[in-house]
Amino acid sequence: MKKKTTIYDIAKALNITVSTVSRALSGFPAISEATRNAVIATAKRLNYSPNRLASALKSGKTHIIGVIVPSVQAHFFASVIHSIEEGLKGRGYRVILYQSNESVENEINGVKTLLEAQVDGIIASMSLETEDVSHFAEIITQNKPLILFDRVHDDLKVPTVTLNDFRAGYLATQHLIDRGYKTIAFVTTGHRVKIFNDRLNGYKAALKDNQLPLIEENIILGGLSIKDGRFGAGKLMRCHQKPDAIIAGDDFTALGVIKKLNEIDETPPKIGVIGFANEAFSAYITPTLSTIDQHANQMGSECAQLFLKMSQQENPYQQIDHIVLEPALIERQSTEIRN
């Protein structure tokens, strides 16, 4: 197979820098018309990716997309970002990122910063702190696509890509019941974000459908972290009605739960443990962690598709799609049938 033409080849052929080639292809104003034409002619001659060339030559928009996430440190968000970039690759789009760090004030700054940077649209997942969503309205006012994923808000009439979180909570609970666990606790966040409420409701529904009692002291509302998991597990094991299984709000929290259970000689799967998110480490800890996969990759590519669709329409909001992905159970050692 012939080697793919890169901008290095174009630069070499014209004896100019790769930087100049890149700028010429992207229509950077500081590049002369003559250079630009030479670069385009050479790119065509060398069979440089026609998709990229076509999009670079199309004018008007900046071809910059902004993505706002709570934190890139969570594997889930990093994976969604990666697949958004994959989905827009070859269409000439560049993606800039902004972290809210779970602060609404940062999130407001993020929207402002990205709009100042002249993005063509924004794809976002909200901070835990966000209740009032009026700062997102400016994007819609500017007739630019806004797409929300995972953590969304009903007040915003925009397209969304979410997981069926009720089903995710139900699935985790039913799995534990199927494996013979009978007293199932839940360590989750107290923040009033829809996805966490939905999961808790799924848990409650599964208990009810299986005629198991809902024990209030077995629901621990705190944060989501290794530390919160340790704390939650310790508190639960001192409960009047000690659970024989624990659902953790995410895999980091589940890791903390496992650490604590190991220390007090209640090593899983003696006490069953399941998390959410299928983080990279979950398949490698001891015992390996059962979890709910949230389809980060599919979520990102659906966001990219929605953006491309919206950006081709005169009115991006003429049709508002809501894509709901179904969670998948990943069964591993931490919920194996008890001895």
Add this chain to the structure above:
Amino acid sequence: MKKKTTIYDIAKALNITVSTVSRALSGFPAISEATRNAVIATAKRLNYSPNRLASALKSGKTHIIGVIVPSVQAHFFASVIHSIEEGLKGRGYRVILYQSNESVENEINGVKTLLEAQVDGIIASMSLETEDVSHFAEIITQNKPLILFDRVHDDLKVPTVTLNDFRAGYLATQHLIDRGYKTIAFVTTGHRVKIFNDRLNGYKAALKDNQLPLIEENIILGGLSIKDGRFGAGKLMRCHQKPDAIIAGDDFTALGVIKKLNEIDETPPKIGVIGFANEAFSAYITPTLSTIDQHANQMGSECAQLFLKMSQQENPYQQIDHIVLEPALIERQSTEIRN
């Protein structure tokens, strides 16, 4: 202690949205002078963080910093970003991120995109593909601070924050020798990036200082990933001179090495394994992984400090600092003395 005043309090006091408050404080042009003055007066009255207020009122610069990293999916880069943000917090700076995904073409686009977004400066770590660094020159031409960290290039006369990578390679090798291992292999990347070369040179120097032979077939040059680790370990265990310890180029590669060794019943520490980066999972796998800590947090805060210093100078390049951090050995089960 009195509760800290937030922009919600200011909004409530004036009966306007938080978004309007945020914009008024940041000098967004669409906000009327009257509103802006009312917000500032109320902010002062309610003792809203004077640092933030002062920086918001200072005009001229955008107070946006751009950060370019190979990938936010690596815990190391995500941690550096987090500490850059921490270091600039309270100074009114906002940080936007760009991923090169190890492509020089993306990196060129990143510089261009961030400059178009009117950033006040750029903090970057280069892609594995980057050889020609002329695309970074435009930042210097615009008299804006450019700071490189971890993956740097001698051709760019800018401040840097790096790890002593020679010492990191030496430290990992010496640790294995001290623990009684005698035939030490290295699975690393073939890319000609300075930090990886430096580590390999440190490894070679440590072998020499301990009168151990350098066995060329025990150096595997490929990529860095779980898959590359599995492949490298498999190849090494079929070598004529089978190693009794393996240094992996990063913790993901080390994880692949461990998986492969477990499968063929050479479970560490029977074969010693050490990685680089001290990823979040490394303390939780079985056996727990010895590794070299690269001080991601300190690297980020040093970058933030350098930026603040440079941005206060007429000529940001009047003094060019090179900060070199010393690596730290994290000893865990994967290199415990062999049975």
